[in-house]
Amino acid sequence: xxxxxxxxxxxxxxxxxxxxxxxxxxxxxxxxxxxxxxxxxxxxxxxxxxxxxxxxxxxxxxxxxxxxxxxxxxxxxxxxxxxxxxxxxxxxxxxxxxxxxxxxxxxxxxxxxxxxxxxxxxxxxxxxxxxxxxxxxxxxxxxxxxxxxxxxxxxxxxxxxxxxxxxxxxxxxxxxxxxxxxxxxxxxxxxxxxxxxxxxxxxxxxxxxxxxxxxxxxxxxxxxxxxxxxxxxxxxxxxxxxxxxxxxxxx
Numbered sequence: 001x002x003x004x005x006x007x008x009x010x011x012x013x014x015x016x017x018x019x020x021x022x023x024x025x026x027x028x029x030x031x032x033x034x035x036x037x038x039x040x041x042x043x044x045x046x047x048x049x050x051x052x053x054x055x056x057x058x059x060x061x062x063x064x065x066x067x068x069x070x071x072x073x074x075x076x077x078x079x080x081x082x083x084x085x086x087x088x089x090x091x092x093x094x095x096x097x098x099x100x101x102x103x104x105x106x107x108x109x110x111x112x113x114x115x116x117x118x119x120x121x122x123x124x125x126x127x128x129x130x131x132x133x134x135x136x137x138x139x140x141x142x143x144x145x146x147x148x149x150x151x152x153x154x155x156x157x158x159x160x161x162x163x164x165x166x167x168x169x170x171x172x173x174x175x176x177x178x179x180x181x182x183x184x185x186x187x188x189x190x191x192x193x194x195x196x197x198x199x200x201x202x203x204x205x206x207x208x209x210x211x212x213x214x215x216x217x218x219x220x221x222x223x224x225x226x227x228x229x230x231x232x233x234x235x236x237x238x239x240x241x242x243x244x245x246x247x248x249x250x251x
Contacts, residue, residue, distance in 0.1 A: 002121050003035065003036060003037050003121070004121055004122065004124065005033045005034060005035050005036075005123065006033070006036065006122070006123065006125075006217075007031050007033055007034075007120075007122045007124065007125050007126065008031065008032045008033075008034065008126045008210040008213040008217070009029070009030075009031050009125055009133060009210060010031075010127075010128070010206045010207075010209040010210040010213065011026045011028065011029045011110075011132065011133050011136060011206055012028045012029075012209075013025065013132060014054035014056040014077075015054060015055045015056075016055075016099045016102075016103075017054055017055050017074055017084075017091075018053070018089040018090050018095060019091055019096075021055070023096075023099055023100075023103065024103075025048075025052065025054060025077070025099075025102060025103045025106050026106050026107070026136055027048055027054065027056070027077060027106070028046065028047040028048060028205070029045065029046055029110060029113055029206050030044070030205065030208070030210040030211075031044045031045070031117070031210055032207070032210040032213070032214045033117075033122065034214055041191050041214065043193075043194060043197045043210075043211075044113075044117065044207075045200065045206055045207040046109065046113050048077065048106045048109045048110075049077060049080075050077045050102040050106060051077070051078045051098070052076065052077050052099055052102035053074060053076050053084060054075065054076075054077050055072055056074075056075070057070050057071070057072050058071045058073070058204060061169050062241070064237050064241045065167060065169045065170035065173050065234075066238065066242065074086065077102065107136070107139050107140035107141075110136060110140040111140045111141055111142055114137075114140075114142045122147065123147065124148040124150060125144060125147045125148070125150070126150045126151075126152055126213060126217060127150070127151050127153075128151070128153045128168050128171075128209070128213050129153045129154075129165065130149070130154075134149075152213055152216060152217055152220070153166070155220070156171070156216075156231070159220075160228065160232075162235075166235075168209060168212055168213065170234060170238070171212075172215075174216075174230040175215055175219045175230065177212055177215055179201065179202065181193075181198060182198065184201060184211050184212075184215065185215070186215040186216075186219050187223070187226065188218070188219060188222065188223050189218045189219070191211075
């Protein structure tokens with residue numbers, strides 16, 4: 001029997017337009033499977049398509065990973081390439097019913113996606129801030145019984161007795177995360193990206209964030225001294241930036 005694989009899992013979420021982010025829907029899921037003995041990886045991802053209008057917020061960060069701005073884009077989840085006009089709307093009863101149907105459909109998509117991975121000999125599920133993904137699995141009736149469940153963000157906070165959680169964007173700076181189109185890399189690791197995934201392996205896309213999580217976990221586990229030094233250097237720089245205000249050149 002092959003060795004159990006580790007699944008690094010990320011989901012992206014958007015707010016249903018007209019609910020002031022009160023109703024949320026998963027819009028994509030990405031998984032990177034890591035086979036520990038051969039140190040090989042494989043990618044799996046799916047974007048969900050439903051006839052519902054959503055608002056997606058993207059953070060803008062500066063050179064130390066501090067959020068300095070945010071951009072909102074509205075679109076129909078069945079036509080993600082078309083941006084809708086920026087206008088305030090409020091859902092009526094029919095709109096809320098359609099939104100609930102779309103959310104139920106996305107949850108069914110999550111369940112089907114995870115069931116398709118049942119044959120992959122997965123032993124561990126790794127998240128970065130696991131609450132939303134675990135809640136979604138529960139609502140989608142995806143059983144996590146029998147798996148080792150890890151929250152990488154929580155492990156890092158506990159390991160270094162940090163006052164607050166550190167974002168994946170900031171951890172990516174710590175490990176020197178880089179993309180060059182064909183490979184993704186950190187200070188000590190590099191993996192090839194299959195051609196069909198190259199256009200979606202980027203930060204804040206589900207498969208891209210799952211890949212960043214893999215590299216953070218690898219550096220955290222295999223090069224703990226370098227990782228700890230990197231975290232401490234980053235925290236010093238981050239605190240100095242926070243205390244002295246943002247550099248005008250970096251936003």
